[in-house]
Amino acid sequence: MFSDFKSDGFMYLIILAVIIFVCAQALFFMKKAWGRGKELGITTDKLKNAVTSSAIFSFAPAIGIAVTVITLSVALGYILPWIRLTVIGAIQYETTAAIAALEAAGMTGGISQPITDPEIFSAIAWVMTIGSILPLILIPIILKKIQKGVSDVASKNSKWMDVMTAAAFIGLIAAFIGRGLAGKGSSKEAIIGDGAGVLSLTALIASIGFMLIFTLINKKLKKNWIDALAMPLSMVLAMVVVVLINSFLPEIAAIEWRY
């Protein structure tokens, strides 16, 4: 009776509703911000650049997210992971939450075994949802206070604030760079490319290199479209380098100094 319960018409209706909600919210804020941008005198070119660059940039990570949906689909079907990774979800969180819920239900096979019990499936849906909603409760309460605090500090000492903002961004980027250089893999199993090694180092060096090349080119040509495309192109080209090394030099690609 429940053979197809993970991907039946009802589940498709839910994901459709989720997609409509998420896109409606984005279009609402886009329209408001665009109108305000014009009032502030930001050129249409700059506004369009922000859209183009972000859309192109999002393409490769979005495929990465779709691959995570596939990973989780063995156990949960396609729709629940698809819902979860369209709202609130993050790649690291969803996999961990699904495994935690499966283990709590006594299923030791992790996410590699299909779930056939609707009760366990609904338990996982509850765990994945409740485990991730705290920010949605906190934000309406505290965000305005945080933003006000930040803008008060910024108005008192703008130079210091500029330095601190740049430092915060750099700290964030440094966490990922450090992880690529010396971070352990997130999985308990030995998965190639999970821990710091040849592939993570290649990805870092190649993307930094391509980005610097595009920056140098644009210093001479001064074209807005190069600015907009520099980051997404650097990412994609670096991914191509990683795939090539992994395909043609598999022994070297498999070298990892942290597992």
Added chain:
Amino acid sequence: MNKTYFDKVHTWGRIWCIAALIFFLCIPLAISLHLKVWPDPAIVGKGLASIAFFFVTGIIEVVAYSPMLGAGGTYLSFVTGNIMNLKMPCALNAMENAKVKANTEEGEVITTIAICASIITTTIVIAVFVIIFALNPQFSEIMSSDTFAPAFQQVTYTIFGSLAATYFVKHWKISIFPIAAITLLLVFVDPGIGVLIPVGVVLSMLGAHVMYKKKLI
């Protein structure tokens, strides 16, 4: 009293955020009602206890990321998720390209537009690819194969490598300390990226503050 643009953003954001909260809670409720099964509270409780650290990182994320994402960007990002691997880099890249600063109204507008564009693209791309994967299992096998799977593990590094090229060149003096400190920390202990990010942000801000006070920057 006239409402500023920021006031309006907070009003819209709160309404959308609360609507999202109710909507998202209705999803497992609808699944339970549809399947006519209610999960054992003990299983749900045990599952939630195993991921309790996500509650802590959830609080840290709100406090640490919201000044960088802007008001609109924060409301949008926390509803749609994938903040570190998508929304934040998008916002940073868009601000760099438009040459606007965070915590200004121009920065607010640009980050909001960038994050909206990212949300719409991501939603469409995920939908298209999941449908392709579902209809063509061979394609899904290729994407999860030994050739491509390790490459997709590196997407995050290509994102932050590209961002690093921009930020580290511009602010190289304040970049050296956090990279060295984080890498050294990781040699001894790896607390996971959820902890590593706030640690990196705090270390970097402390280092920059000291340099600022000593007039080194």
